[in-house]
Amino acid sequence: MKVGLIGCGTISSEYLRNLRGRDGVDVVACSDIDLDRAKGRAEEFGVPMACSVEELLDGPKIELVVNLTVPTAHAQVSLAAVAAGKHVYSEKPLAVRPEDGDAILR
Numbered sequence: 001m002k003v004g005l006i007g008c009g010t011i012s013s014e015y016l017r018n019l020r021g022r023d024g025v026d027v028v029a030c031s032d033i034d035l036d037r038a039k040g041r042a043e044e045f046g047v048p049m050a051c052s053v054e055e056l057l058d059g060p061k062i063e064l065v066v067n068l069t070v071p072t073a074h075a076q077v078s079l080a081a082v083a084a085g086k087h088v089y090s091e092k093p094l095a096v097r098p099e100d101g102d103a104i105l106r
Helices: 012-020 035-045 053-058 071-083 098-105
Strands: 002-006 026-031 064-067 087-090
Touching: 002 012, 002 053, 012 026, 012 035, 026 035, 026 053, 053 071, 064 071, 071 087, 071 098
Parallel strands: 002 026, 002 064, 064 087
Antiparallel strands: none
């Protein structure tokens, strides 16, 4: 499965370390609102692409988005990923407002 990671803060290093060793998982892109942070994480973990969120979501080969953004951005990013036809894994909480969580589940 081709994976794109959105949110390259502190916790992303743990996810990247664990995802790299999984059979059938290929992390192909890192994204963050701070493109330099995304570039740094991509370089650190050998991820071939660092890009904007929009570029990641438009990437046709990305099947799964790992959403590691701040909780207040979870719903927006997850809904955008779903709208782009991607599977989504999100850090908890799913959303900060119940109606946003319901929208993601729908």
